Amino acid sequence: MNRQIILITASALVTICAHAKLNVVATTADLAAIARAIGGEEIEVTALAKPSEDPHFVTPKPSYIAKLNRADALIEGGAELELGWLPPLLDAARNPKLALGALGRIQASSAVNLLEVPTTLDRSRGDIHALGNPHFMTDPLNAKAVAELITARFAALAPEKAETFKLNLTQFNAHLDSKLEQWKKLLKPFAGRRVVAYHNTWPYFARRFDLKIDLFLEPKPGIPPTPAHLSDVIARMKAENIKVVLVEPYQNRKTAERVAAETGAVVVDFCQFPGGLKGTEGGYIELLDYLVTTLAKAFETTERQ
Amino acid sequence: MNEAIHFMRWPLLACLLLPGLLVYLGLHVIQREIIFVDLALAQVAALGTCVAILLGHEPNAWQAYALSLGFTLVGAVIFTVTRPKDRRVPQEALIGIVYVVAAAAALVLLSYSVHGDEELRRTLVGEILLVGAGDLGKAVAVFALVGALHYVFRNQFVALSFGPNPPTHAALWDFIFYLLFGVVVSSFVGVGGVLLTFSYLIIPAVCGSLLGKSLAAQLCVGWLVAVIGSVCGLAVSYAADWPTGAAIVCALGLALVVVSVYKRAFGRA
Numbered sequence: 001m002n003r004q005i006i007l008i009t010a011s012a013l014v015t016i017c018a019h020a021k022l023n024v025v026a027t028t029a030d031l032a033a034i035a036r037a038i039g040g041e042e043i044e045v046t047a048l049a050k051p052s053e054d055p056h057f058v059t060p061k062p063s064y065i066a067k068l069n070r071a072d073a074l075i076e077g078g079a080e081l082e083l084g085w086l087p088p089l090l091d092a093a094r095n096p097k098l099a100l101g102a103l104g105r106i107q108a109s110s111a112v113n114l115l116e117v118p119t120t121l122d123r124s125r126g127d128i129h130a131l132g133n134p135h136f137m138t139d140p141l142n143a144k145a146v147a148e149l150i151t152a153r154f155a156a157l158a159p160e161k162a163e164t165f166k167l168n169l170t171q172f173n174a175h176l177d178s179k180l181e182q183w184k185k186l187l188k189p190f191a192g193r194r195v196v197a198y199h200n201t202w203p204y205f206a207r208r209f210d211l212k213i214d215l216f217l218e219p220k221p222g223i224p225p226t227p228a229h230l231s232d233v234i235a236r237m238k239a240e241n242i243k244v245v246l247v248e249p250y251q252n253r254k255t256a257e258r259v260a261a262e263t264g265a266v267v268v269d270f271c272q273f274p275g276g277l278k279g280t281e282g283g284y285i286e287l288l289d290y291l292v293t294t295l296a297k298a299f300e301t302t303e304r305q
Numbered sequence: 306m307n308e309a310i311h312f313m314r315w316p317l318l319a320c321l322l323l324p325g326l327l328v329y330l331g332l333h334v335i336q337r338e339i340i341f342v343d344l345a346l347a348q349v350a351a352l353g354t355c356v357a358i359l360l361g362h363e364p365n366a367w368q369a370y371a372l373s374l375g376f377t378l379v380g381a382v383i384f385t386v387t388r389p390k391d392r393r394v395p396q397e398a399l400i401g402i403v404y405v406v407a408a409a410a411a412l413v414l415l416s417y418s419v420h421g422d423e424e425l426r427r428t429l430v431g432e433i434l435l436v437g438a439g440d441l442g443k444a445v446a447v448f449a450l451v452g453a454l455h456y457v458f459r460n461q462f463v464a465l466s467f468g469p470n471p472p473t474h475a476a477l478w479d480f481i482f483y484l485l486f487g488v489v490v491s492s493f494v495g496v497g498g499v500l501l502t503f504s505y506l507i508i509p510a511v512c513g514s515l516l517g518k519s520l521a522a523q524l525c526v527g528w529l530v531a532v533i534g535s536v537c538g539l540a541v542s543y544a545a546d547w548p549t550g551a552a553i554v555c556a557l558g559l560a561l562v563v564v565s566v567y568k569r570a571f572g573r574a
Contacts, residue, residue, distance in 0.1 A: 059548055060432065060435055060548075061542075061546050061547070061548060061549075062309075062312060062313065062543045063546040088432070088437065091435075091437060092312060092315070092434075092435060093312075223416065223418070224416060226416070
């Protein structure tokens, strides 16, 4: 009798384990979207930072500690993107599965080659990241590399579902590849165009689509715009006929509008994270779709003026 | 429940241990009518930290502590020498001026620093949720030292604030009071932020003054309010997932409302 109960309980436990979903926490919504594309029904994903929040600065809340405590895997951007807020949360959560070097600790930056790695480190140059620019997910090919890393780790954490993950990756890659061709075609007429951005968020995006996004409203990364610097930017925009200013949800849109008004440019709302702007909620591919079409439209309208 | 205590144990410990001294100092502050002196001293200390950041030190390096302590010392001197002899300029006005000028100077300095706005916001709201054993230990040590000094020299300090006769060398004791006060405030601001510091200092002490007559009675009421407010604030923060420091401030505010209503209903003026 007793034996039977034990057997039943044991087999029930095995079934539960086999069906238990992988519990995944991502720091930002772009990483969460990729995890969802790979994990599908087999995982639970939550993102900590809101898509409209600056990923460098996230207000910690008690639920973040609880989520990290229960997670099987943590996907972070890495390259010091979350340096200001993630380490103390992880200290408080005390989850050995997420320790540095553990299978469950997935650092997206380890899958890509970072741009703008400084040769010398000097705080006076602003928010320079010692490991390079951390906004690498704005290049679809980097997103593919990160998706591959995530697939490999998910497969190692839940080997019985490895086939599903690999299938999902193949689908994601195929979808992204076909989209990338469309996007490149859409932006091709504007190759080499210079665009102004509030913060140095877009070097990877610019490289992929053959644009120059190298003029910023911030005098140094992370330092608020100053009057002298803005008048420099305005002068250069006039001289080079630059007509597009990119601004993200948590940046000061008024500054961008002021510059645009002086130069006859348009302010274009951009964001790095699915859900940060209306129409980008669907996922990573929907976000890039939105960015590319919005930018192409902005180039067209300013051309006709 | 267990989980809540597990995740919130360091903030809980911080909110139970540290306000003890803050409530006591709050009674002094209210009696002297220098309500905003903590904001001013905290801002002066923060200005010292800003200078340290600009000189290339990390905010938690010893140089930053030394500079913020040095600035606090200067603040203490300013408040000591401006103790009002001339009633036409109340000391509150000077305290306010020190606060806004220190805050504006910090803004100017931090405009040279990376993400200065966010640093400022962080000093305002603090990160009581993420306080670790190390930070807490340091703060407890500082508080214990200052508390001990206040206990040993209680006759002088109490005479200074509550009268009727000021102690001999009143100016010196005044300076020491402001200096110790600045040290306590700036070390708690590092843990809990400006809003929480001000709330722990003033709200329980006001509740104590409303309900208690003697200093001891006021202190007991204040401690009780601080403990209840902390526990409720932390619980709500966990249950509703609110920013922790702000939730505690709101809970303390609510406690003051309850105390005032009770006083109206049952107390005699």
